[in-house]
Amino acid sequence: MSFIPDFNPPSKEPANALWFIFDRGRLLVKIQDDSCSIPKTSDLKPYQTDLLHKQYLGTLDGRPCYAAESAGDNQKGKDLKSRDLRALFGKLDENLIWIAGRANQLVNWNQTHLYCGGCGQLTENKTDERAKICPQCSLTNYPRLSPAIIVAVLKNDKILLGRNKRFKLPFYSVLAGFVEPGETLEQCVKREIREEVAIAVKNIRYFGSQPWPFPNSLMIAFTAEYDDGEIRIDGSEIIDAAWFAKDNLPNIPPRISIARQLIDWFIQNH
Ligand SMILES: [Zn+2]
16 A cells, blocks of 8 residues: 655545544544444545544545544444554554554644644644644644654663553563653663663664654664663653563563564564
């Protein structure tokens, strides 16, 4: 499948256009028997009056895709149900999941930028790019991204994994954290590892990146080597951390995340 992003909608909405509609952070999907799909324009007749802040996303294999918010009454139609996007991993095609993530980011951005952060006026959508502009003071806002680093730290043939207190399930993952203003990504890697487990790292190498639309992170993944220090957990964010060999791993994150890709890379290469 090939997705081409765009912000200028076509003049007509074809009946097969795909709609990524969010209702209080949950995606509306069509559920029939055991299969789950993204609704088309023709599925939305009972919902049309409920759709707010429509945004054009681009085309998927030539089919126009839209994001929108539901005004809330999603019980009207029989087929559409709201689901947490993360619960749809493995149930929807991965391309559709990532387009839904893009839609979630844009819906969230729209909701939090309806008013100008400078003077409080209602903002307007710009027509020549995806941005919101204030008609009073011209402050322009682009869709917000929050960059975060995520890093696999290796010591000999072991990987550093920690348990974050925000994880609902008892699993261990590579460490991560948000980039601060004025910081390079490499400085962020060193600071986060020092803050969370009190060790120093070296030989930081770029691994890859992944949008993580909950609601607007961009995960930038690295590998690094242990340099100095003993693990001492911060106790507030990280409640346990240790070095794990590949044949003795704890519960690790699901396959779709870049955290898991880092751990899989470690398993394959060490
Ligand atoms: Zn303003």
